[in-house]
Amino acid sequence: MTRLGLALALLPCLAAPASAQEPADFRPASSNVWDAQYPRVDSKGRVEVRLKAPEAMKVRLNFWSGPKIDMVKQPDGVWSAITEPLAPGLHYYMLIVDGVEMADTGSRSFFGGSKYASAVEVPEPGATYYTIQEVPHGQVREVWYLSKVTGTWRHALVYTQPGYDETKERYPVLYLQHGGGEDETGWVRQGHANVILDNAIADKRAKPMLVVMAYGYARRAGQQPPDLAGKGFGSPEFRKAMQDMTAAFESDVTEALIPFIDKTFRTIADRNHRAMAGLSMGGMQTFHITLNHLDLFSHIGGFSGAAGAFTLGRDLDPKTDYNAVLADPAAFAKKVPVLWLGVGTAEPERMRAGIQKLHASRTDAGIAHVYQESPGTDHEWQTWRRNLNDFAPRLFR
Amino acid sequence: MTRLGLALALLPCLAAPASAQEPADFRPASSNVWDAQYPRVDSKGRVEVRLKAPEAMKVRLNFWSGPKIDMVKQPDGVWSAITEPLAPGLHYYMLIVDGVEMADTGSRSFFGGSKYASAVEVPEPGATYYTIQEVPHGQVREVWYLSKVTGTWRHALVYTQPGYDETKERYPVLYLQHGGGEDETGWVRQGHANVILDNAIADKRAKPMLVVMAYGYARRAGQQPPDLAGKGFGSPEFRKAMQDMTAAFESDVTEALIPFIDKTFRTIADRNHRAMAGLSMGGMQTFHITLNHLDLFSHIGGFSGAAGAFTLGRDLDPKTDYNAVLADPAAFAKKVPVLWLGVGTAEPERMRAGIQKLHASRTDAGIAHVYQESPGTDHEWQTWRRNLNDFAPRLFR
Numbered sequence: 107m108t109r110l111g112l113a114l115a116l117l118p119c120l121a122a123p124a125s126a127q128e129p130a131d132f133r134p135a136s137s138n139v140w141d142a143q144y145p146r147v148d149s150k151g152r153v154e155v156r157l158k159a160p161e162a163m164k165v166r167l168n169f170w171s172g173p174k175i176d177m178v179k180q181p182d183g184v185w186s187a188i189t190e191p192l193a194p195g196l197h198y199y200m201l202i203v204d205g206v207e208m209a210d211t212g213s214r215s216f217f218g219g220s221k222y223a224s225a226v227e228v229p230e231p232g233a234t235y236y237t238i239q240e241v242p243h244g245q246v247r248e249v250w251y252l253s254k255v256t257g258t259w260r261h262a263l264v265y266t267q268p269g270y271d272e273t274k275e276r277y278p279v280l281y282l283q284h285g286g287g288e289d290e291t292g293w294v295r296q297g298h299a300n301v302i303l304d305n306a307i308a309d310k311r312a313k314p315m316l317v318v319m320a321y322g323y324a325r326r327a328g329q330q331p332p333d334l335a336g337k338g339f340g341s342p343e344f345r346k347a348m349q350d351m352t353a354a355f356e357s358d359v360t361e362a363l364i365p366f367i368d369k370t371f372r373t374i375a376d377r378n379h380r381a382m383a384g385l386s387m388g389g390m391q392t393f394h395i396t397l398n399h400l401d402l403f404s405h406i407g408g409f410s411g412a413a414g415a416f417t418l419g420r421d422l423d424p425k426t427d428y429n430a431v432l433a434d435p436a437a438f439a440k441k442v443p444v445l446w447l448g449v450g451t452a453e454p455e456r457m458r459a460g461i462q463k464l465h466a467s468r469t470d471a472g473i474a475h476v477y478q479e480s481p482g483t484d485h486e487w488q489t490w491r492r493n494l495n496d497f498a499p500r501l502f503r
Numbered sequence: 504m505t506r507l508g509l510a511l512a513l514l515p516c517l518a519a520p521a522s523a524q525e526p527a528d529f530r531p532a533s534s535n536v537w538d539a540q541y542p543r544v545d546s547k548g549r550v551e552v553r554l555k556a557p558e559a560m561k562v563r564l565n566f567w568s569g570p571k572i573d574m575v576k577q578p579d580g581v582w583s584a585i586t587e588p589l590a591p592g593l594h595y596y597m598l599i600v601d602g603v604e605m606a607d608t609g610s611r612s613f614f615g616g617s618k619y620a621s622a623v624e625v626p627e628p629g630a631t632y633y634t635i636q637e638v639p640h641g642q643v644r645e646v647w648y649l650s651k652v653t654g655t656w657r658h659a660l661v662y663t664q665p666g667y668d669e670t671k672e673r674y675p676v677l678y679l680q681h682g683g684g685e686d687e688t689g690w691v692r693q694g695h696a697n698v699i700l701d702n703a704i705a706d707k708r709a710k711p712m713l714v715v716m717a718y719g720y721a722r723r724a725g726q727q728p729p730d731l732a733g734k735g736f737g738s739p740e741f742r743k744a745m746q747d748m749t750a751a752f753e754s755d756v757t758e759a760l761i762p763f764i765d766k767t768f769r770t771i772a773d774r775n776h777r778a779m780a781g782l783s784m785g786g787m788q789t790f791h792i793t794l795n796h797l798d799l800f801s802h803i804g805g806f807s808g809a810a811g812a813f814t815l816g817r818d819l820d821p822k823t824d825y826n827a828v829l830a831d832p833a834a835f836a837k838k839v840p841v842l843w844l845g846v847g848t849a850e851p852e853r854m855r856a857g858i859q860k861l862h863a864s865r866t867d868a869g870i871a872h873v874y875q876e877s878p879g880t881d882h883e884w885q886t887w888r889r890n891l892n893d894f895a896p897r898l899f900r
Binding site: 139204207208214221243245248249252271300323 | 537554558559600602604605612614618619640644646647649656668686691697720
């Protein structure tokens with residue numbers, strides 16, 4: 107390559123992400139706090155983040171399921187970065203300032219990764235199903251119930267569909283669980299589950315229903331927190347802690363939450379009118395709880411939630427696990443009219459492999475189910491918004 | 504002083520906050536995220552904060568209405584600080600790492616100071632009125648209303664008292680506003696307003712009522728955000744922006760919010776059964792809105808909210824301001840059975856002076872009102888929890 111050729115080849119790099127040929131049309135993200143100008147997003151899905159930190163030595167932008175970028179300090183002490191185009195959806199991120207992970211104060215905070223994290227909403231052109239429309243809106247009700255299982259007051263959110271207060275009818279219920287490191291607010295704040303239901307009900311795609319979003323972490327009264335210091339994600343100690351928690355949550359749901367919901371709301375309190383779904387860890391919990399309690403649930407959804415889904419790691423033995431409810435496909439199909447599995451095509455291979463294995467084993471066993479891949483989305487909320495939007499309309503038919 | 508005397512006098516400083524004679528009994532704060540060990544609080548109200556930041560050069564702990572402490576780096580890269588005993592209540596704080604203000608990921612985040620901030624709850628011994636008890640609980644309902652005033656969907660929280668769904672009765676309504684830099688979630692998340700009402704209603708101290716908590720920031724449809732860069736808090740530009748926003752919010756409340764609430768909930772939709780109160784900026788808004796609309800409101804509460812309260816800065820002229828409703832004390836008392844003013848004794852002098860001036864002028868004018876000082880508390884949520892706990896039981900008698 108000639109010197110001139112080399113210089114020309116380097117030019118696009120020097121021109122920075124927003125070149126003269128591609129005028130940037132950055133706007134503050136809809137996920138920002140009131141009047142915050144950054145982060146902002148352009149029509150290509152590129153995200154620009156800024157942080158004023160004149161004294162900092164190093165600032166890094168860390169999208170959990172996306173780019174990790176060393177930000178560049180400008181002469182005015184403002185560090186900045188522009189990402190490549192991101193997939194549509196809500197992307198968690200944090201800033202790492204001199205080695206310390208922090209939320210961006212320009213962003214609203216969303217509970218994820220066991221902390222209040224930043225996130226930026228990249229719009230999906232043409233997608234209106236999860237944005238607020240001029241249709242009747244349900245309410246999202248905060249409720250508190252005293253759980254004898256955990257010995258604590260527990261906080262849950264309950265979506266009541268538009269018009270709930272104006273009728274005397276009873277309605278079916280979907281129990282909908284968040285992922286690991288998230289909490290009961292995730293499906294509304296990050297997922298817009300209430301808006302998805304409002305729109306699907308307004309379109310008459312989905313039946314009117316209540317949606318209960320509970321906190322998926324639980325510990326039996328008197329039980330000590332596990333000491334997992336230095337224990338890895340797949341270690342026996344971690345797995346034991348996960349099993350204890352899943353079992354405590356199973357008891358909480360079946361012994362405390364469901365009775366409370368059926369007492370407090372006008373539900374149709376039988377298995378045919380009760381569904382459960384969850385994402386990631388919530389998917390695992392959903393499989394565990396529903397298959398152990400087919401007397402209580404009839405519709406099941408697992409969104410990106412197959413890692414050790416049925417058996418917390420071990421391979422499933424349909425002949426013995428879960429009272430062998432999976433052993434007889436015809437009987438299972440009769441009991442479970444909807445078994446729904448989904449995953450994003452951009453999810454890490456270990457996530458996809460788990461769900462695909464589950465899908466293949468259900469297919470081999472002749473167990474009717476829905477399997478859907480969300481195009482281009484990762485282990486993130488856009489996958490689960492799409493999942494819910496497909497799953498909810500199939501319920502209670 | 505002898506050398507020995509000097510050395511002895513210095514000893515307590517060297518002994519650090521937790522001396523051998525005073526065993527510390529630190530426990531994780533109730534305001535922490537699940538299982539976070541720090542921040543923690545001892546029975547004296549001292550707060551211990553830690554941050555792992557081996558690469559940081561300087562870390563400062565900044566309680567907005569409390570101590571500002573340079574944290575000390577331990578050999579393991581963890582910075583730590585222990586405060587002097589703090590007054591009971593919820594104290595906002597942030598960490599400043601190499602000049603960058605950040606939330607502490609061990610704390611839940613609360614919207615305050617126009618960002619998601621950390622806060623630590625210091626218990627008040629013996630005070631149970633704002634902590635959850637084994638009594639019937641109301642719900643807190645998230646609702647969305649389309650405001651023609653702002654041209655946007657607006658989000659509000661509505662407390663419905665225990666048993667609301669089981670009766671057909673209609674109830675009075677308290678409109679309750681957050682402070683500057685906060686949002687509609689403040690009175691529940693930080694203030695525990697729902698718990699205060701649950702407990703007061705269970706004791707039969709307060710009448711059953713609905714409480715509407717709206718977002719106090721508003722801008723008329725099409726109006727551009729004011730450019731306040733470089734403009735001070737008391738500048739004409741700032742004052743103009745505040746007046747515009749207060750006027751937009753006044754229209755939103757009276758033209759959009761109240762009609763929506765009266766249509767959606769079983770309210771008694773008349774002035775005698777409608778109250779309004781607010782803290783700080785919300786107190787100012789309350790005075791402005793209620794005095795301009797005595798046809799809509801009958802009970803008024805201002806919590807630490809007198810700075811320029813009645814007239815946005817200018818001295819009040821009772822003969823001309825607010826259609827002269829304050830000019831005739833007897834007529835006013837007949838129209839407004841409860842005018843409630845309060846402030847914390849530890850608030851900054853400028854906050855106290857404003858409220859005291861208001862109190863004195865009301866007294867001089869012979870206008871019946873309640874004036875209360877909250878002992879030992881600052882311009883913070885413990886003051887306003889106490890205020891609400893005294894104010895709510897006086898309503899709708």
